Amino acid sequence: MAPITIEAFKQESLNAGFDEVLERHWPAHAVVETHTHAFSVQALVTQGEMWLTCAGQTLHLTPGSRFELAHGAPHAERYGAEGATYWAARKSGPLPFLGNQTQQGNQSQT
Numbered sequence: 700m701a702p703i704t705i706e707a708f709k710q711e712s713l714n715a716g717f718d719e720v721l722e723r724h725w726p727a728h729a730v731v732e733t734h735t736h737a738f739s740v741q742a743l744v745t746q747g748e749m750w751l752t753c754a755g756q757t758l759h760l761t762p763g764s765r766f767e768l769a770h771g772a773p774h775a776e777r778y779g780a781e782g783a784t785y786w787a788a789r790k791s792g793p794l795p796f797l798g799n800q801t802q803q804g805n806q807s808q809t
Contacts (some may be wrong), residue, residue: 705786708743709771712788717741725749731776738789741767747783751776760785 703711709720714758725747734756738766740772751758751766753774760783768774770792 703737703743708786710786712741715741715788717788717790720786722784723787724784725776725778725782727778727780727782729776730781733773733775735771736768736771736789737770738791739768739770740787740789741765742785742787744783744785745783748779749776749783749785750778 705720705722712720718728722745724744742765744760744762744766746762748759748761751760751774753768753772758764769788
């Protein structure tokens with residue numbers, strides 16, 4: 700089976716209802732503490748390695764690994780000795796009801 704291209708990943712993601720596809724690069728040994736996003740994401744690791752912790756489980760992800768995160772899911776990320784690159788398809792969604800508060804900060808750019 701031939702490797703998927705970013706163009707094919709983008710088309711697959713847009714057909715599945717995602718709004719955009721980005722290529723994300725992370726440096727060696729980067730650590731992103733627990734945070735959330737105002738979007739859902741499905742991603743495909745293309746280079747390097749990373750560890751994604753969500754709901755008490757840590758996944759070790761290498762090239763060819765896919766992962767998904769729901770809108771607002773708390774998670775943490777840690778990157779390997781070579782960093783990592785992945786393609787991320789994002790789907791915006793409604794923010795959770797916060798009453799009179801405004802949601803601020805604590806969101807990284809996955």
